[in-house]
Amino acid sequence: MPMNPSLLDNPKSDRIRRVADLANAKARRRSGRVLVEGPQSVREAVAHVPDAVSDLYVLSESEGADTEERSPTLAAIVDRAEQCDSIYIHRASEAVMHRISPNAQGIAAVVDMGALTSEESQVAWSDTPTIAAFWQVRDPGNAGAVIRAADAAGCDAVIFVDDCVDRFNPKVVRSTAGSLFHIPVLTMGADEMLAWCSAHGIAVVAADIYGTPGNAPRTLPDMLADRVAVGQSKAVLFGNEARGLPRQLLERVDRIVTIPIYGKAESLNLATSAAVMLFSLAMSSHMGRM
């Protein structure tokens, strides 16, 4: 829709309070809406789920809408949103944008949660699917980073297993850099995830340093050299940032794999491990051999 020429300049208005409240999970559940902050994520929301975007708030730096000079990045997003009938576009003062989110960098959007709540039916299965599963990922920045890595590595879906951070937390959304709008992010309990993988013929590969007495981890390069392992449908399961994967879950997976540490560092963090493992598998599987 064309931009509304009137300027929103009251940070204490009910409308703006309701938008800012979307930082809280309770307000998101009650309203069924999600706050998307920053140019990168908002651009991807407008491009990939335009019908789900209800309102767009753009920083206004002048009095009149006609005379406005906007950065090329923001202007391109506004242009695209103006072509979508469902999107109300609002000019907002600096105080209003700051009240909406200190991390908005000039632009924020309100998106319908229903359109983002991925169903299994939305998975566009590839020939040999790779799923990225995360058990109890808790840090919003990590959660966003792993969704982004899974998207970039061409995974078919992400599964958040058991008690993870809310995938609609604004910091998660921002950290995905738009990938939340590219790839289905499902939520399941551990039993459900294992049953789902089994029903789809997907092997579960846990990323873990220690393994179990009956199932020692093999190293990632060893797995990459194994064409059968690389070529099969798989879900790669990563553990919690601090505690890794629990023993009872490790005992129920098909394979355990670990990234070798060649230097003196003790470990890699979750986001780095996920990126290295998912990309190595993706490159290996795309190349036939590396």
Place this chain on the structure above:
Amino acid sequence: MPMNPSLLDNPKSDRIRRVADLANAKARRRSGRVLVEGPQSVREAVAHVPDAVSDLYVLSESEGADTEERSPTLAAIVDRAEQCDSIYIHRASEAVMHRISPNAQGIAAVVDMGALTSEESQVAWSDTPTIAAFWQVRDPGNAGAVIRAADAAGCDAVIFVDDCVDRFNPKVVRSTAGSLFHIPVLTMGADEMLAWCSAHGIAVVAADIYGTPGNAPRTLPDMLADRVAVGQSKAVLFGNEARGLPRQLLERVDRIVTIPIYGKAESLNLATSAAVMLFSLAMSSHMGRM
């Protein structure tokens, strides 16, 4: 040295102000000292550069030093530090620890900058060295993450090229998770870096999406399949978080390589790119083939 039994409980004392001031580059230069925060980094400092650690500050939760109950993590660091003649160990109140750094998580150390300032002579050359070089890395969290990734991938050294964030910034130190004490981190200008690589017979491989008209990037899996490229001594050069590498620098490197994006994500961030590229090369070179 044995722990000093008296409790530091004045956050406004000169000593504590001087320690807290080490968050600022100017104070670090003037004093020649660096602040190391948090159990992971402090443990690695005490383990790897004990002679450079002058003071250790540990949170005290009770009145008497004898009756103190300390977490096993902190207790293990204190035990090790007590065996080092050069380390003064101080018990500090919560207010003092908070004044030293809100990110200390109960422990902080003051370390001599001279002992951390890496010289070329400290590089312990491997048979086919890999160097990780970063041009104008500016974000402290990124800078720490890439040093940690380079360490874990077994690189021989890190080079910060041209105008990078100070590697002794406390957030950089904390984000390395101790890797700053494991691997030499050199600083050089771009000309110097290119000359140094040339003098050591090290090919410069730039990580860049676009390349130059005369030197198109090849993909990472393509390079990994090339045994000559994987087997040679190399410095992998990464660009600035926002701007990448400048054209005039790209024109002077030996190869340009890019990580393929298989999904809809637009790009990877610097720390993820560095981890994926350095680990792929390390695994490939350690395995002979992947």
